[in-house]
Amino acid sequence: MFALVDVNSFYASAEKIFDPSIRQRPVVVLTNNDGCICALCDQAKLLGVKKFGPYYKVQDMLRDQGAVIRSSNYELYDDLSNKMMEVLGRFAPRQHVYSIDECFLDFGQWVPKEGWADYALMIRETVARELRLPVSVGISLTPTLAKVASFVAKKRKVKKGTAVLISDEIRRRLLAQMQVGDIWGVGKRIASRLTAMNVDSALALADACPKAMRKQFSVEIERTVRELNGTFCFDWETLPTEKKQTFSTRAFGSPVTDFTSLRQSLAWHAERVAEKVRRQQSAIQVLTVFAHANPFASSGHYHRSVQHTFAFPVNDVSSLVRVVSKAATEIYKPGVKFHKSGVGALALCPARQTQPDLFDESKSKPELMQCMDLINQRYGKNTLGIAAKGVNVQWSMKRNFLSPQFTTNWQDIPKITC
Amino acid sequence: MLKVIPVFAQAGISGFQSPAAEYRQLTLDLDELLMEHPTATFIGQAKGDSMTGVGIFDGDLLIVDRAATASSLDVVVANLNGSFVCKLFDRKASLLLSPGSNQQGHQLREGDIFEEEGIVIRSVRLHRYARQLAQCLR
Numbered sequence: 001m002f003a004l005v006d007v008n009s010f011y012a013s014a015e016k017i018f019d020p021s022i023r024q025r026p027v028v029v030l031t032n033n034d035g036c037i038c039a040l041c042d043q044a045k046l047l048g049v050k051k052f053g054p055y056y057k058v059q060d061m062l063r064d065q066g067a068v069i070r071s072s073n074y075e076l077y078d079d080l081s082n083k084m085m086e087v088l089g090r091f092a093p094r095q096h097v098y099s100i101d102e103c104f105l106d107f108g109q110w111v112p113k114e115g116w117a118d119y120a121l122m123i124r125e126t127v128a129r130e131l132r133l134p135v136s137v138g139i140s141l142t143p144t145l146a147k148v149a150s151f152v153a154k155k156r157k158v159k160k161g162t163a164v165l166i167s168d169e170i171r172r173r174l175l176a177q178m179q180v181g182d183i184w185g186v187g188k189r190i191a192s193r194l195t196a197m198n199v200d201s202a203l204a205l206a207d208a209c210p211k212a213m214r215k216q217f218s219v220e221i222e223r224t225v226r227e228l229n230g231t232f233c234f235d236w237e238t239l240p241t242e243k244k245q246t247f248s249t250r251a252f253g254s255p256v257t258d259f260t261s262l263r264q265s266l267a268w269h270a271e272r273v274a275e276k277v278r279r280q281q282s283a284i285q286v287l288t289v290f291a292h293a294n295p296f297a298s299s300g301h302y303h304r305s306v307q308h309t310f311a312f313p314v315n316d317v318s319s320l321v322r323v324v325s326k327a328a329t330e331i332y333k334p335g336v337k338f339h340k341s342g343v344g345a346l347a348l349c350p351a352r353q354t355q356p357d358l359f360d361e362s363k364s365k366p367e368l369m370q371c372m373d374l375i376n377q378r379y380g381k382n383t384l385g386i387a388a389k390g391v392n393v394q395w396s397m398k399r400n401f402l403s404p405q406f407t408t409n410w411q412d413i414p415k416i417t418c
Numbered sequence: 419m420l421k422v423i424p425v426f427a428q429a430g431i432s433g434f435q436s437p438a439a440e441y442r443q444l445t446l447d448l449d450e451l452l453m454e455h456p457t458a459t460f461i462g463q464a465k466g467d468s469m470t471g472v473g474i475f476d477g478d479l480l481i482v483d484r485a486a487t488a489s490s491l492d493v494v495v496a497n498l499n500g501s502f503v504c505k506l507f508d509r510k511a512s513l514l515l516s517p518g519s520n521q522q523g524h525q526l527r528e529g530d531i532f533e534e535e536g537i538v539i540r541s542v543r544l545h546r547y548a549r550q551l552a553q554c555l556r
Contacts (some may be wrong), residue, residue: 020500020501128460129485131484378447410550414460416464416480417465418467418469
């Protein structure tokens with residue numbers, strides 16, 4: 001048996017934990033330089049706000065309704081996520097963390113004495129008690145069905161937040177009510193192709209011939225079909241643990257028109273990408289560098305990106321900065337109001353597998369990078385960095401509505417009135 | 419987290435071995451003493467003088483455990499009408515007491531928002547200035 005546990009509106013729920021004054025109020029969390037809505041609590045959903053929409057469109061309405069606006073407090077969310085994963089890990093012999101707010105529990109052959117329904121409730125109550133986070137728990141025969149159960153758990157009126165899906169009859173009835181696109185692993189494009197083939201409900205997909213699905217789509221879709229019928233065939237190894245790509249992109253706080261700012265922002269992203277890549281002990285083969293004007297603006301559209309293929313995979317920041325500085329000259333165009341810039345590592349390979357070469361002219365300095373990473377780990381981010389990104393830059397991250405780092409910064413611990 | 423006693427690999431004889439090497443223990447860890455349920459614990463700071471009767475003074479650190487077993491009388495942190503308070507909670511009488519001050523206890527009534535956040539299982543007195551807790555001058 002498997003469980004999928006995820007937090008309901010994680011970022012918004014996290015904001016309420018250490019700020020009791022906003023618990024009863026609608027809370028909206030923004031991301032991307034405060035431009036975009038990324039989480040809504042239940043009260044905020046009632047206002048009719050949509051997730052992933054631009055904030056400026058609903059700004060006035062939210063203010064009139066007395067909604068609480070917060071910037072994403074990643075320091076807080078990360079700490080809460082780690083604690084939650086530790087709590088959830090107690091409930092099963094194997095655990096697969098899937099994202100910041102969800103994980104699978106793999107129970108194997110084990111069955112709880114109190115039955116699955118009570119066990120699901122116990123998981124939910126333990127997380128609520130220890131962390132004050134509301135979670136949904138879906139339990140079923142396979143990870144894909146656990147995801148279905150969790151989908152149901154969120155919608156249930158009774159026993160809200162938990163669902164156990166075992167009996168064949170209930171499984172078929174539920175799948176019949178679900179769209180094929182609601183199933184985990186079925187993306188938008190595949191969903192529309194399936195719908196065109198008259199496979200529109202999740203049940204129709206479950207009843208499809210797995211072999212034929214493999215032929216027409218992929219081995220992943222074949223697995224999905226088998227999983228929907230209760231046969232475990234999900235491969236944890238193929239879960240994206242080691243990322244094959246990594247990006248750092250961000251919209252500017254205010255439009256950028258000068259070359260220096262653009263170049264500095266790209267150097268800043270290059271530094272972040274290099275750091276991420278080193279942390280997973282990979283090296284970059286292909287780098288993309290881009291910047292564009294506001295795509296939603298009525299005029300002045302502009303987008304340019306530059307790819308660079310390294311002769312030998314690198315992960316040191318100086319190599320990347322050299323590339324992005326050169327790319328900046330190709331991307332920059334006077335008069336363009338740049339809205340966003342970014343750097344992405346498109347092809348990654350394990351750092352250990354890179355072969356030294358007779359003609360390798362790279363000036364990589366692994367010791368220097370290691371030393372910089374250690375210093376930054378110990379004394380906090382941005383203690384040491386490259387000069388190319390500039391200091392006191394005006395394009396940097398906007399987090400105007402940031403809550404305190406209640407659990408990770410001594411100065412920010414909650415104050416309690418005695 | 420698993421804690422390991424560091425034992426360094428040795429080859430050959432180099433000087434004299436420390437006679438205490440075989441007695442090496444893990445050094446004392448305050449976290450272990452101060453927190454019973456690490457995932458369920460948060461740290462807050464006391465503001466005010468109403469709890470001096472139980473030895474909690476202004477500026478003390480409060481170790482708040484959400485998983486501790488309740489008893490009939492506990493020092494708790496609670497959300498009272500939208501802000502965090504630390505009080506001595508008489509559960510049977512639904513009474514929030516402020517020992518050490520002349521304040522009357524607060525009788526919980528219907529209409530009060532009251533959520534118990536956790537039990538204060540330890541408090542820490544800082545007898546000297548702690549750099550980490552000082553607000554930066556900005």
